[in-house]
Amino acid sequence: MDTDRISTRLATLTREHLVPGAQLAVHHEGRTWTHEVGLAADAAVPIGSITKTFTAAVAMALVSDGDLELDAPLSDHLPGVAAGELTLRHLLSHTGGLPSDPEDVRTTSLRHHVRQALRELHPLHEPGAGFSYSNIGYSLIGHLIEVTTGMSWSEAVEAVLLRPLGVRARFITSPDADVVAGHAVNAATGRVVPVTQSLTPVDAPAGALAVSAADLVAFGRMLGGAAPHIMSPEDLALMREPVRHAEPFGMADGWGLGLALFQRDGVRWVGHDGTADGTSCHLRINPADGTSVALTTNGSSGWGLWRELVPELVDAGLPVADYDGMSGLHHRIAPPPDCTGRFRNGDVEYAVRAVDRERLALTVDGEPFADLSLFDGLVFAMRDSDTGDTNQTGRFLRDPGDGGIRWIQIGGRLARRQAAKVS
Incomplete structure (x- = not known):
């Protein structure tokens, strides 16, 4: 892996895309390498929807412990919840037929939020019949975690996952969270404006974490099979296997349980992408050889930066996979x-x-x-x-x-x- 070439290209792409700062972390062939442009190595960047994979990992740890069942009706765990035939497997794989978000959030209680949404939102299809990316589905998983553990979602994530992993994450819904500011980038005018995070507490399980790229790589290594082992090897493998009828067109080549699936040259990579207010972050893992790659950026144009960086990484000896619907x-x-x-x-x-x-x-x-x-x-x-x-x-x-x-x-x-x- 040509780290000098990667460092040079990351610096150039960061300037070209008007991104104020970026962190890149790579674990490959037994060692971890990091490089930063405009950000400290340990700065916590809001990672948006990559939070869903953290939530999924906690849920799967509870499955391994026998506290949750993947295919039991949610009403088995949540008495009084009008969830029909929905299961945890449906929620983790976005195959439950739930819409993405309710627009009118009238509570700060996760319990009240998901119960209200299930009463009022109209399903897009029968559970298990298709794929539609759903934030409310992950809020529901967060509520399920709270009921099962007796802790808040953030407390459960800290106790079950972050502490064993040795990661000090921040929760952006906390009023004193020390996180990197995102930036709205207008490429046409060259204007770069700081923005504040607007996520509500009830959406926290779907997008409230902020971590560094190095933290993401540590998490990625765990999802690839390295210690700590918070779930059984069989349940970890399930997270990385394609779910039937999960066709995330426009996002990835397939979907598992909390993980997107990507293909390159016959090799399956897994991971997730996430955007918060003015940030764009990306995680990829190759379970076959333990490689883990993470990019965090604090500019809304970071997605374009990532798309241009991926082929540069490939040319530098790191064949990371990404989705390309245009091909x-x-x-x-x-x-x-x-x-x-x-x-x-x-x-x-x-x-x-x-x-x-x-x-x-x-x-x-x-x-x-x-x-x-x-x-x-x-x-x-x-x-x-x-x-x-x-x-x-x-x-x-x-x-x-x-x-x-x-x-x-x-x-x-x-x-x-x-x-x-x-x-």
């Missing part, structure tokens, strides 16, 4: 008429309209989001309305019964078509 786009097609319309995921509305014979425009809750170019298989490339980036993809999905377009999937989230309004 499968071949034949451009004209959009069918039933691509247009309104689609809903929980309280979020996606609206698609035709711009001309070849392009569609997507708005989210009435705000311009992206221009869409359609390809074979109803897959589309997205041109971001704010940044102009064109490296993300989504797709439309047809109803297997009547053949009509029923869903749109963006960033792994499904949105169901809504009936046309009657004037």
Whole structure:
């Protein structure tokens, strides 16, 4: 692994993407190497949704201890919760059919929050029938952990995982949390503005942790099989195995129990990505050889930095895997008429309209989001309305019964078509 080349390229990409600071940590061939640009090595960066993998690891430790069951109805553990056929396996793999988030959060109690959401949110599909990325699903896992352990979610994460791991994480929902500030980056104007973290306490199990890249690598090594062993080898292996019907199109090549799956040259890597307010962070693990790679950035443009860094790492002798939805786009097609319309995921509305014979425009809750170019298989490339980036993809999905377009999937989230309004 050519660390000099990696250091030079990371510094260059950090400048080019206007990212104020970045940490890169790598464990490879028995040693750990770190490099920082504009941040201290031990600075805690809000890691957003990578928190979900920490929550999943705690839940799987409880499964190994016999305190939770993967396939038991949630009502077995949470009496009085209207969860239908939902199980912990569904929640961990985002196959429960739950929307992403409720918009109207009226409580600071995790218990009240998830029970209210289950009463009011409309499922996207039957449990186990598909994949839709869900933050509320991980809030529900957090509540399950609280009920099972008798501790708060943060106390359980600290006791079950962080302390054995030797990681000093910060919880960004704590008023005195010492965390790195995120930054909103406008590449067109060159403006970089500090932003504050806005996550609510009830969303904490889905995104409230802040750690360094070195901390993430230590966590990644554990998920690859190194000590500490907080769960059985069999349950750890389950986290890294693909779940049936978990198709996270636009995010990863597959999904396990709390871990995304990625492929490179026939080798399976696992990990997770996360964005908080003004941060972008990434974790990859190769269980076959124990390699663990983590990047943390405190700029909203860090995602683009990561996408450019991955091939540089490969050329430097570190063949890390990432998802590339653009590689499968071949034949451009004209959009069918039933691509247009309104689609809903929980309280979020996606609206698609035709711009001309070849392009569609997507708005989210009435705000311009992206221009869409359609390809074979109803897959589309997205041109971001704010940044102009064109490296993300989504797709439309047809109803297997009547053949009509029923869903749109963006960033792994499904949105169901809504009936046309009657004037």
